[in-house]
Amino acid sequence: MIMENQFVIYNTISRKKEVFEPLVPGKVGLYVCGPTVYSNSHLGHARAYITFDLLFRFLAQSGYKVRYVRNITDVGHLEDEIEEAGEDKISKKARLEKLEPMEVVQMYMNTFHRNMDALNVLRPSIEPRASGHIIEQQAMIESILKNGFAYEANGSVYFDVEKYNEKYNYGKLSGRNLEDIKINTRVLDGQSEKKNSFDFALWKKAAPEHIMRWPSRWSNGFPGWHLECSAMSTKYLGEQFDIHGGGMDLTFPHHECEIAQSTASQGKEAVRYWMHNNMITINGQKMARSLDNFITLDELFSGNHKVLQQAYSPMTIRFFILQAHYRSTIDFSNEALQASEKGLERLMSAVETLEEIKDSEQSTVNVVDLKNKCFAALNDDLNSPIAIAHLFEGVKLINSIKAGNERITASDLSDLKSFFRTFVFDILGLEDERANKDGGKNEILEGAVDLLLKLRMEAKANKNWDTADKIRNELSALGVEIKDTKEGFEWSVK
């Protein structure tokens, strides 16, 4: 299916586009940092997981067998690095809401799944949870300790960044060096049990009131946040794997720490290509929970938020996100979403029109060229906006053929149909939402509307414009979209 073009991917660690070569021919190991499930999913999550969904779909479509691991962080994510007060997000939320921690986790995980399903984000191959991998995380701590890159203090275990940096390079991913970090890191209060403020927790002793805790030889406690991804990626993808993805905001410290952990425990780096999606901004500022300027996906779908002029469907949001390159920021605005909504509608109409097109003896269109351009765009570091731009050339072609200005042979037509289906539905992961809505059509409604529109045609034939316009106006007021055609009419439920 895919052209012989090579897939090129921007590797954060080299800051260059590189030709993608999997560790094992034909197979790809992909790990993406999943959400910390302590609150509702928002637009930023949509961006991240749609980006990697596109990658997943495209690689699969390119013929790779992909194992896609995306975790759920349900423990160990420190709310605050202030030593003794260290408490993880889940358990804090649980106390606030008087729920079992696992109840909180379940609740927000359900929402996350529901939202991702709506956005047509495919489920990963494996979705491991941090709380289910305490043993693996402890084993990793042991090996880091054994290799001398961690130390125990007061029941907690910390990663010794300075020691690590003597042998390896801490900061290579984010482009920092330890000296700068030393100068610029916030100094913790005097009672720190860490050797250095930039050391990070591998195991954290639980305070008495802390609910989520597991026994270990160091203390009853819980694992540090950075550890879960290292432990779980190793478990499911091996000591080395192809692509690790996540939001740009995770580059430092999270991913930097992951590199340090893997290297410290196994003597070599685990990840070959680091891929980071950029942020969604609102009024030029990052949309984030901590900034309290985020819009949840449920709010977007329902239009129930003060900055929203209307509801935006999941596919509008997906299309909006795909219209920008994943490494650029995109600024949220009603105008931009509305433009995407219209554009998507035009694309989907063309997909429908494609089914009605009649073939000819000869083609005046070049389907192969169109296909090549679309695939080449995605091969070039997943350039979805370019791919979509070319897709709109296809839309123009389809409309021109329908209008009789261009012609297409039967074999080109079937080629074009299968290309559009594959590209729009399977790779870009778009769905025709109107098709679902038309499910609301039933035989009675269909018969009634058809009848009215036939009466309108008769009225038109008799030049009875008042009646014709009345039928048209009142039906559209009810949400029936009418198109007059040469043959008569078409309609759909808006």
Next chain:
RNA sequence: GGUUCCUUGGCCGAGUGGCUAGGCAGCGGUCUGCAAAACCGUGUACGGCGGUUCGACUCCGCCAGGAACCUCCA
């Protein structure tokens, strides 16, 4: 303060050392009883100032404005 990055036409958003991005909106036309849809046509765009070059929106420098990370974040 340190590190990295961004600044494109009314809006969104690609990209390139010289050749049409694309979408939305607008304008003119075709079609239509009128519209809608569709089609055709249509825009002196690249923050400012210098430099390199035959030629820069694209490379370099400076300036201005903005952002991300340096604390949890997709």
